[in-house]
Amino acid sequence: MKEIYALLEGNRLSRTPCRIEILKALRQADSALSEPEIREKIGEHFDRTTVYRSLRSFLKLDVIHSIALDGGELRYALSPEKELADSSHHVHFFCNDCSGVFCISHQAFETPVLPDGFEATNFDLLVHGRCKNCKG
Amino acid sequence: MKEIYALLEGNRLSRTPCRIEILKALRQADSALSEPEIREKIGEHFDRTTVYRSLRSFLKLDVIHSIALDGGELRYALSPEKELADSSHHVHFFCNDCSGVFCISHQAFETPVLPDGFEATNFDLLVHGRCKNCKG
């Protein structure tokens, strides 16, 4: 609870029930959540609009980040602590069995060679496969 | 034109005006197109629904592929010829200036090491930066 207040305070966001609940939900989840999943977890008594607005604020301040899946579906997850991760290389894992999305932010990878003239700033890698839980 | 007929025939898809126009549009484009962009290029006289259904058929048969951008927006592009590309490693480039999306399918890259228990099947890399045309 303390950490969540700190997150909000550190980003100069007022401490509202909806925001607190969203951050709690994302922290408890072991995988990235869609907006409907978030709303389900925090109870239905918050308006869709409010949730989206909260997410947008979080995204802008990089408190959370979103992952776009193949069909365009978005999942949201807490951003890794700024010091721990390389901000230009993001790795996410999508499990074909359970559809879970896991952040593998601490894993660097070799950057590919690009054709002449292309200038890269950052790299988002989405790995598909089977996760720990589903492999059996 | 011959190639487009061959593409359709090779995938046992009937030769309809809408499908032909979509494939022509995608072949002419130097970057991946959104559905609205496609519809704009092929003229407005095709129904939205029809375009989406054509795209779905193409996707299922891997005639085209889609790329999900950060916000969840989808772009569509012709798939590289099956022989030329490594089907488990896809690289796309998103230009922060012009918002163009370019397929860099021929560029392999080092696959990252994953945490214990994760089993990868394929890798989709989205590189952000500035493209050839926008770099000045």
Place this chain on the structure above:
DNA sequence: GTAAATTTGCAACATGGTTGCAAAAAATCA
């Protein structure tokens, strides 16, 4: 050229996300 199979257009719907605005709740400050 005709019959069967496929595709089209339309209308209606679903989902994810945004906007405007008045009411409510936080933060600020005395």
Place this chain on the structure above:
DNA sequence: TGATTTTTTGCAACCATGTTGCAAATTTAC
């Protein structure tokens, strides 16, 4: 603490992308 300012909320309405059901039109196969 209470009054004031600022921010956030809920609601209704809206937008965009994509899908479904069904009858009419087009392709294909014979």
